[in-house]
Amino acid sequence: MSVVHVTLYQGSLSPDAPFFASRSRKPVLAYVTNMAIRLEQGLSLSTGWEMQPPAAPVDFDKLRAGKDSRWTQRSRLTVGSDLMRDFVRASQQFHYYYPSEPGRRGQEDVWLRFASGENFTDAAIPLVADALPYVIEAWRPREDEKQTPFRTTDMWWYPTLSFSLDVKKALPGEGSEWLFMRCFTRSIKNGRLDLQSVILDQHGELVALANHVNLAMPASRNTRKRKTVDNKL
Known part of the structure; x- marks a missing residue:
């Protein structure tokens, strides 16, 4: 180690x-x-843990063809998408599939695959774990609802303040086409949110756990022109 x-x-x-x-x-x-990880030896016990509530069933052949009615491919960057994608470039590397029936605010399930068609390997797990800080987007009011400070048309940015990752198992040597992730937050307060991600493989086995602290900031903080300060040494 x-x-x-x-x-x-x-x-x-x-x-x-x-x-x-x-x-x-x-x-x-x-x-x-x-x-x-493949060389680890030591005590292993069955905990009986299961994802609760369970995710909706999935048919990968239908999902790949966009024909699984229980899951819908879409992007989370629906507000100012062109500008957002310009600086949230990691989002362009994935295809996202969300449940067709939305769940409760504060929790999101998603199946991911690489847009390139490559398989996920162990080296990709940290990228996957940090790919979805958009749970907060579920709180946007619809256009026909009363607007709040988190308005429909505003663009927000969710930079990672801290991030910890515990990888539980290695992926197969040839990689895995699909990974499942459930993200949920417990508190959004004063521009800061906690976020936990649970990552499973396509067989439902636990791959990794991640804990984040993210900031919620106007996207203009990341798109406006930077000031250059020349500090003399």
Whole structure:
């Protein structure tokens, strides 16, 4: 087992200064614990856990052809979609299939597959786990309803403040075409929401659990022109 410290730098690097004395900012810090899941040995017990309430049944052949009446392919980026997709580029990598009958606000089920047709591998699990911070979109009032501060036409951005992931099992060596994810939030308050994601494989076995803290911010914070500050060293 090994632990890797990862720092993501963004901005200009001074060719005349040491790397860590550069003018870059550090928007992401991470600690990654690595181990070979397929080589793990140890105590295993059956907990009897099941997804409650269970997800709607699915027929993958029909779903692939868009003919499973219980699931509908759609995007979550329905407001200002062209602009949103321009900076939420990860959303373009997936096909999303949601239940045709909407559930309660604060919880969403979705089947995902790569838009490219590739299979999901272990390396893709973190991307999947962070692919759906849009549970809050269910609170948008319809055009015929009384508008709230979360108005129908406003665009919002949900950057990840913190994110933890526990991978429970390895995917097959050849990968998996489909992954299921249930996301739910317990509290949305003062521009911050918690989010938990449960990821299953197409056989219904638990693959990973993720916990997030996200901010809810106007999309203009991510689309307006950036100011450049030249900090002299």
